[in-house]
Amino acid sequence: MTTISVNGTQHDLGDIDETMPLLWALRDRIGLVGTKFGCGIAQCGACTVHLDGTAIRSCSTPVSAAQGRQITTIEGLADGERLHPLQQAWIDHDVPQCGYCQSGQIMSAAALLAETPNPTDADIDRAMSGNICRCGTYLRIRAAIHTAAKSGKA
Amino acid sequence: MSAHYTDTLAAFLDELPSPEKPATDLSRRTFLQASAAVGGGLMLSFALPRGASANNADAFAPNAYLRIGTDNKITLVSKNPEIGQGIKTAFGMILAEELDADWSTVTVEQAATDEATYGSQFAGGSMSVRLNWDTLRRAGATGRVLLVAAAADRWGVDANSCNTESSFVVHTDSGRKLAYGDVAALAATFPIPAPESVPLKQPDQYHLLGERITGVDNHALVTGQPLFGIDKAIDNARYATYVKCPATGGRIKTANLDAVKAVDGVIDAFVLEGNNNVQQLMPGIAIVADSTWSAIKARRALEVEWDETDACCDDSESFEREAQALSQRHGDTEIVRRGNSQRAIANAAVRLEAFYSYPFLSHAPLEPQNCTAWYRDGQIELWAPTQTPGRGLSNVAELLGLDESQVTIHQTRIGGGFGRRLINDWMCEAAAISKHSGLPIKLQWTREDDMAHDFYRVAGFHSLKGAVDSAGKLSGWEDHLISFSSDGDRPVSGGGIRATEFPAPLVDNTRITQTLMPLKVPTGPWRAPGSNGIAFAVQSFIQELATAANRDHLEFLLEIMGEPRWLESGNAGALHTGRAAGVIRHAAQAAGWGRELPANKGLGLAFHFSHAGHIAEVAEVTVNEKTVTIDRVTVAADVGPIVNLSGAESQCQGAVIDGISAMAGQKLNVSKGRIQEANFHQYPMLRMPQAPQVDVHFIDSDYPPSGLGEPALPPVAPAVCNAIFAASGIRIRELPLLSSGVRLA
Ligand code: FES
Ligand code: FES
Numbered sequence: 001m002t003t004i005s006v007n008g009t010q011h012d013l014g015d016i017d018e019t020m021p022l023l024w025a026l027r028d029r030i031g032l033v034g035t036k037f038g039c040g041i042a043q044c045g046a047c048t049v050h051l052d053g054t055a056i057r058s059c060s061t062p063v064s065a066a067q068g069r070q071i072t073t074i075e076g077l078a079d080g081e082r083l084h085p086l087q088q089a090w091i092d093h094d095v096p097q098c099g100y101c102q103s104g105q106i107m108s109a110a111a112l113l114a115e116t117p118n119p120t121d122a123d124i125d126r127a128m129s130g131n132i133c134r135c136g137t138y139l140r141i142r143a144a145i146h147t148a149a150k151s152g153k154a
Numbered sequence: 155m156s157a158h159y160t161d162t163l164a165a166f167l168d169e170l171p172s173p174e175k176p177a178t179d180l181s182r183r184t185f186l187q188a189s190a191a192v193g194g195g196l197m198l199s200f201a202l203p204r205g206a207s208a209n210n211a212d213a214f215a216p217n218a219y220l221r222i223g224t225d226n227k228i229t230l231v232s233k234n235p236e237i238g239q240g241i242k243t244a245f246g247m248i249l250a251e252e253l254d255a256d257w258s259t260v261t262v263e264q265a266a267t268d269e270a271t272y273g274s275q276f277a278g279g280s281m282s283v284r285l286n287w288d289t290l291r292r293a294g295a296t297g298r299v300l301l302v303a304a305a306a307d308r309w310g311v312d313a314n315s316c317n318t319e320s321s322f323v324v325h326t327d328s329g330r331k332l333a334y335g336d337v338a339a340l341a342a343t344f345p346i347p348a349p350e351s352v353p354l355k356q357p358d359q360y361h362l363l364g365e366r367i368t369g370v371d372n373h374a375l376v377t378g379q380p381l382f383g384i385d386k387a388i389d390n391a392r393y394a395t396y397v398k399c400p401a402t403g404g405r406i407k408t409a410n411l412d413a414v415k416a417v418d419g420v421i422d423a424f425v426l427e428g429n430n431n432v433q434q435l436m437p438g439i440a441i442v443a444d445s446t447w448s449a450i451k452a453r454r455a456l457e458v459e460w461d462e463t464d465a466c467c468d469d470s471e472s473f474e475r476e477a478q479a480l481s482q483r484h485g486d487t488e489i490v491r492r493g494n495s496q497r498a499i500a501n502a503a504v505r506l507e508a509f510y511s512y513p514f515l516s517h518a519p520l521e522p523q524n525c526t527a528w529y530r531d532g533q534i535e536l537w538a539p540t541q542t543p544g545r546g547l548s549n550v551a552e553l554l555g556l557d558e559s560q561v562t563i564h565q566t567r568i569g570g571g572f573g574r575r576l577i578n579d580w581m582c583e584a585a586a587i588s589k590h591s592g593l594p595i596k597l598q599w600t601r602e603d604d605m606a607h608d609f610y611r612v613a614g615f616h617s618l619k620g621a622v623d624s625a626g627k628l629s630g631w632e633d634h635l636i637s638f639s640s641d642g643d644r645p646v647s648g649g650g651i652r653a654t655e656f657p658a659p660l661v662d663n664t665r666i667t668q669t670l671m672p673l674k675v676p677t678g679p680w681r682a683p684g685s686n687g688i689a690f691a692v693q694s695f696i697q698e699l700a701t702a703a704n705r706d707h708l709e710f711l712l713e714i715m716g717e718p719r720w721l722e723s724g725n726a727g728a729l730h731t732g733r734a735a736g737v738i739r740h741a742a743q744a745a746g747w748g749r750e751l752p753a754n755k756g757l758g759l760a761f762h763f764s765h766a767g768h769i770a771e772v773a774e775v776t777v778n779e780k781t782v783t784i785d786r787v788t789v790a791a792d793v794g795p796i797v798n799l800s801g802a803e804s805q806c807q808g809a810v811i812d813g814i815s816a817m818a819g820q821k822l823n824v825s826k827g828r829i830q831e832a833n834f835h836q837y838p839m840l841r842m843p844q845a846p847q848v849d850v851h852f853i854d855s856d857y858p859p860s861g862l863g864e865p866a867l868p869p870v871a872p873a874v875c876n877a878i879f880a881a882s883g884i885r886i887r888e889l890p891l892l893s894s895g896v897r898l899a
Contacts (some may be wrong), residue, residue: 018418098519
């Protein structure tokens with residue numbers, strides 16, 4: 001029996017195929033669809049979630065590897081109604097175009113700020129280079145990360 | 155495989171309005187209808203008559219552009235698909251502006267797919283704002299006029315003594331105010347003024363238009379709410395995958411369906427023969443399973459022997475060789491001929507020849523194709539991320555032999571279009587799988603499916619000749635475009651060139667010809683079709699000519715434009731040389747054209763006109779050996795008045811990044827009819843560290859507004875390539891840069 005903890009809630013997944021990527025367990029089994037499928041091979045970052053606070057690609061992480069660890073998805077990033085400073089900055093900078101990559105982008109950025117509260121452009125480049133934005137919103141993503149960092153609440 | 159590609163695609167594209175043939179009949183065949191909304195309030199729509207009088211509560215039409223509740227809630231409806239072009243916000247802003255609504259209380263919702271009510275509903279050709287600007291303004295303004303009339307009636311004053319302000323009607327003399335919600339029910343009983351008679355705001359009265367407004371779905375997006383097609387969940391839905399021959403048109407000879415059915419989680423596996431229409435349903439094996447993962451995993455057990463008798467067997471290397479050989483002569487078909495280009499070239503002070511090429515490309519929207527479908531009781535319901543919901547509806551009806559009234563399509567938000575989702579093959583697959591299995595299903599393509607079964611941006615080859623006379627002026631121009639046809643007659647989508655293509659109409663001695671090679675690879679519109687390749691060849695070659703003639707590129711380009719005039723008289727969708735010169739000067743000045751730069755830095759300029767937009771771009775690059783850093787791209791755009799400054803700027807920045815992505819490293823190779831690249835590791839997308847600063851400048855312009863989804867893309871590749879030349883002397887004539895061993899830092 002496989003049990004995983006997502007955004008602070010335990011989910012019993014029964015006798016799920018343990019090779020199922022965490023991505024599909026989240027989307028198809030738990031119904032948390034904010035985490036997106038883009039490539040399936042750890043190339044695009046659309047599926048980024050936190051595993052014990054570290055950004056990982058859920059498309060390439062078997063659900064078995066997530067057992068007994070804390071998973072945070074985009075749905076669990078805000079503190080109730082209070083948005084995470086990155087989410088607010090994303091709205092203020094009108095970052096999304098199609099928006100499909102943005103939950104992955106925000107999760108990568110949140111892991112960065114948790115470790116490096118005042119990132120330089122080079123830090124941002126390093127942390128964000130695994131996330132593709134097909135629509136090309138990189139400039140606003142960078143600006144929004146700086147804004148969230150300056151707000152000092154991240 | 156016969157003519158079905160071209161016939162259907164060409165017919166489909168012909169149906170779409172374009173800058174050359176705007177759908178001017180739209181506002182005429184629709185008219186305004188007001189009625190009481192359920193729960194009391196004013197509903198205003200451009201609905202066709204539904205047999206009920208405007209004052210009858212039963213006349214409430216479910217589709218409308220705006221709805222005002224007695225609770226003062228204002229709901230605006232966006233009729234076209236949202237693919238990331240920001241149309242939901244832009245349409246809402248246009249309606250809200252003329253309604254004089256308080257934006258902070260407004261909700262914008264996605265319309266149902268109902269072309270009888272809304273007229274054409276699609277996202278393509280950068281046409282949404284152009285086609286709907288007038289209609290939406292009048293829809294908003296008519297609402298405002300009725301609300302004013304109702305409030306004036308309530309107060310017993312002349313409507314002319316009233317004004318509106320942020321969702322209130324104000325009586326100017328007394329200062330009395332009534333909220334829109336308070337007079338909505340009364341307003342619904344008033345006769346509708348003729349749409350042409352309602353006063354529209356002057357630009358200096360705008361509160362919203364031209365401002366920076368954040369997207370209406372942004373909160374939902376950043377909190378991971380289910381908005382996209384891929385997020386749709388219906389009870390008991392099963393998960394499906396569909397495997398087609400990697401060479402388009404292959405049929406199934408044998409498939410080990412029993413072995414697949416034995417895989418854990420698989421519910422069913424079956425063959426669909428399809429209708430041999432690549433835009434609808436090609437032969438394939440459907441696997442239906444209890445999760446997306448089970449379906450994907452079951453594919454590994456699938457073994458298929460394909461019959462490729464009629465399949466695509468194209469080879470991109472042979473195309474390149476053949477095009478090289480063809481470049482030595484004029485093309486088979488003459489597109490335009492004026493003066494005597496041969497003599498002009500023979501007598502030129504400077505003459506040049508060059509061969510330019512660009513490859514096949516995939517759209518690769520980040521959300522892979524998917525669709526949820528539920529066929530039951532002779533009806534089908536679909537949740538579809540499509541750019542053409544109306545077209546999809548008829549496709550599905552035709553495929554399943556249903557009446558269109560038995561097909562319902564819900565428009566979902568779309569994780570990127572770029573032209574891919576103008577075609578609804580994936581929707582037809584989902585429909586057929588649901589019907590065959592009798593189950594509600596969610597079809598999910600993998601990224602590999604998406605790259606293997608696209609309607610690709612067609613490759614192109616230009617054999618160019620140019621002449622500069624002794625006065626340093628462009629005096630002769632020849633372009634032989636070597637492209638493709640799938641019906642042996644017409645060029646494929648994006649594979650043609652117009653007689654009016656810049657600079658042909660501006661050069662005394664000019665000749666454009668075309669040769670078409672047979673093609674079976676499916677092709678389709680890719681962001682700024684045609685323009686996305688032509689601009690690279692034309693704008694690069696102009697810089698070559700300027701350089702060879704020892705002219706400043708900026709001056710040379712402006713000289714070609716000449717006196718300010720429309721290039722096609724009577725067509726406001728045509729290039730205007732004055733607007734062109736305006737953006738070229740603006741971009742050059744903003745980028746600091748002519749300033750002293752270090753040895754390894756360079757500026758490159760390019761201009762392109764498409765989708766009624768005049769756009770010039772200047773790139774600044776640093777080149778070390780064969781490694782290029784793009785420091786900055788400056789964009790100057792004349793697209794008429796701006797609806798949403800934030801969205802417009804974002805579209806330009808995104809188009810520039812997209813153009814650089816394709817220019818830098820993207821190329822699809824075709825061998826034995828199969829696309830060789832499978833996923834992003836072989837088809838690189840630009841990533842954050844390589845994204846340059848992009849400065850966007852909009853010209854203050856009183857031309858009708860035009861769309862921005864596409865026209866900022868074509869100029870960027872030639873601007874960057876011209877900058878690379880200026881910085882290093884390396885001339886790029888073949889895309890992507892990687893083909894010449896040049897890479898981005
Ligand atoms: S879907 Fe996981 S990295 Fe692309
Ligand atoms: S906003 Fe569309 S992929 Fe990033």
